[in-house]
Amino acid sequence: MECTGEQFCSIIMDNMVEECVMVSILEPMGVVTKKVKGTFEQIGSPQQYSLCDHHQKSLVYCHRTMELKAVTIQGGNNRRARFNLSRYSNASTTTTNQALPVVLGIDQWNLSCSKQTDSATPVLQLERCKDQLTTIGAQEKTVRFLFYKNTTGFSLTTFESAMYPGWFISTSLEPSQPIQMCQKQDARKLINFMVKH
Template sequence: MEFEGNYFALEKKGTENKMDLCCDPNGELQSEVAQHPQSMRHVANLIIALQRMKNSHTAIGTEFSDHELLNILMDNVVEEHSMRRVNEGTESRVTTYISTSQEKYDVCDQFQKSWVLVKEARELQAMTLQGGSMHHKVQLNLCTYVAPGSNNSQGRPVALGIGTDLYLSCSMSSDKAILQLEEVKDKDALKTISAQGDMVRFLFLKRDSGLSMTTFESARVPGWFISTAKEDKKPVEMCSAGDSNRITYFKVNNVSDH
């Protein structure tokens, strides 16, 4: 790479960027970027390269060897590549939920209907219980999770277990979220859950209101909540936010010490 008079051009292959360099009558090195640069980063790299050229102690006058110019440009290419790798690593960071504690809770909706397990159908139903039938209501094994770096502004992540091996899960089927009771034999699989993994279907965001009422939003399908019907002895199901025909607020009481 040699000068032709006091003028030469640098062009980065594979792009439309081109920088013309020339010397003014005072011997100062000047530049002009021709056409349209593809990004501000390319412009910044050219400016850095120009500054290094101006501050070079090994060059004589305005002359640079091919090796010197190649080193200057490659330094910036490596720097840009490294910055991109760092940014990509930050963007691809995946949230991981880690279980911290487990407690038992009673749960009923705002009309005092309790959750009852119908074993034959393996489903939950909301029923009004009285007197001697109160023992039919389920107790939730509520396992709390934390996600490092998360402030839980959308709710506290929890898994909802019933009995020994059954856990509530939520997944999409067509255009509707489906609430299911799944058997989980391997409890270790629930200790650490990736937000991008399939096990996130077992997580719900528990959000408490000022009226001692709680909602459970699916972590897998945001905008869908555990709900009950207004009628008695109907299945506990998922509903979308704002569905006026379903009840999404529940009263939960800690019974771990009882």
């Protein structure tokens, strides 16, 4: 049976199956499966990095207000905060294979995550630490400086609080806002960062 081009096209259109492609987007999961335990030992020397969220806002340090803000930078890199990232190991902690315990510092300040007595939400702040943080005990107050660095894909990295599992360092969707802690379900926050040398 022969058919004309128009009939052939009609047959194809009648039998065309619409294909729907679903792309799975991995939600960042908390990497800490339970409260930390044991002792964390620093590995090697701190390395310097800058961070920007996946909307290309760089983290900058405001000396006057003692805050870290996410800002879109035009031109050079000189305003970007340079973080000293110290790596740690702990055989007792159960995490996914990609999670790495780290401490983030700027000059003589370290990022910490703690709760105020009247708040249920952990607060991210810059804090001077008198300890050298070569070892951090899970039951010590210094565990507030520890975050789990988890990288997915080629370059998306999250920083989850070791003290408060499920809470992540985040930026706002709005420009020039301070960085904060949030839970991964908060659609108003960005928790994925690019770590750059």
